[in-house]
């Protein structure tokens with residue numbers, strides 16, 4: 331019998347590993363605790379809105395090469411939407427100012443010379459100081475490397491880094507901030523085109539992956555929560571899902587693609603991030619005005635990013651832990667007031683929903699980054715995948731895909747076919 335790769339967790343990392351293994355002809359068994367796949371990147375039917383919405387708005391950039399590769403393989407690249415060239419609309423609720431950030435496509439940033447393309451009241455040379463992040467040591471925080479004050483910080487670096495790191499940049503890892511910079515603005519505007527799954531996350535990232543797997547005879551088993559792994563010497567030998575048990579054959583492998591707190595319970599002695607940051611999304615059932623940009627970066631209020639979907643408007647607030655205790659009704663009213671001001675829509679509150687993801691991502695601090703484990707573990711047939719493993723990136727779809735691909739290529743014994751993946755340490759003995 332051919333060996334089986336048992337993949338536990340059908341979030342983006344587990345799905346990425348499963349599709350790479352299945353397309354290489356490897357036998358795959360995929361287990362998911364929840365009744366649906368997608369993990370932190372999924373859609374669901376919301377009764378209050380009578381709409382299918384996403385657990386949270388997810389932004390991809392054209393430089394997220396592994397994520398785009400994943401979407402290409404499962405055939406859903408065309409379901410991403412965004413402007414034809416790199417444009418970010420900004421609005422400042424406090425001052426009423428609006429501007430558009432328009433980096434040119436190439437690596438040489440001549441856009442900085444055009445005042446209509448850069449942040450108002452900033453000078454071209456000020457942008458260059460961010461390059462210092464690229465040489466920051468792993469223990470450094472952002473303010474130890476660049477100034478966290480002034481118009482450029484408040485109007486560009488803070489919104490970008492806060493969104494990418496889901497951690498207040500003043501406490502965040504300079505190395506992880508550098509990873510964002512390196513793969514976005516420093517790579518040229520061509521790597522920064524914003525892309526949004528307007529028909530929903532599940533239709534773009536999850537359902538096509540399940541179809542891809544089913545066409546290769548990989549069935550996903552829902553409601554399969556892994557409670558315990560039995561080990562013998564340096565191998566995992568049995569999986570315990572409640573009353574069901576699954577024995578692993580001698581050459582079977584196991585990919586643990588669950589969140590870090592679950593992985594720590596399953597794998598004794600595993601070091602993994604243990605501090606997290608929340609993300610809050612406010613969804614409103616209201617069609618956006620015609621021609622409204624798909625995303626708007628917003629300053630001077632609670633709203634940080636406004637997403638315009640065909641049937642609803644939706645706001646993302648990162649590192650939102652301080653808001654978790656605030657009454658939902660008050661939050662909805664305050665945020666809608668901001669959205670109405672941004673869109674010129676009526677101030678009357680439409681049907682709404684507030685979704686709070688308490689442990690949305692690990693806290694992107696130097697201390698937490700240092701706790702991220704490599705793909706390989708001390709058990710020779712057990713690998714890890716997840717946005718919290720050592721991907722070199724903050725917790726993102728791109729990181730989740732890279733981790734899944736990394737685990738799959740370790741199992742297949744094939745060299746990673748994407749240059750970024752070669753930088754992921756395998757930890758394999």
Ligand SMILES: Cc1cc2nc3c(=O)[nH]c(=O)nc-3n(C[C@H](O)[C@H](O)[C@H](O)COP(=O)(O)OP(=O)(O)OC[C@H]3O[C@@H](n4cnc5c(N)ncnc54)[C@H](O)[C@@H]3O)c2cc1C
Pocket residue numbers: 338339340341342343344361362363364367368369370371385386387388389390554555556557587588589592609610611687689690691715716717718725726727728730
């Ligand atoms: C609100 C929000 C907004 C975000 N915005 C963005 C964004 O704009 N851009 C971006 O790139 N990223 C964004 N992210 C991050 C992105 O969603 C994650 O990085 C990515 O989805 C992580 O995938 P994963 O597979 O590593 O983990 P998960 O999605 O957590 O998957 C783990 C899976 O394991 C399952 N599981 C757990 N325990 C068990 C068990 N014992 N047995 C079996 N299965 C189990 C879970 O149900 C889940 O399906 C956002 C995240 C959130 C929450």
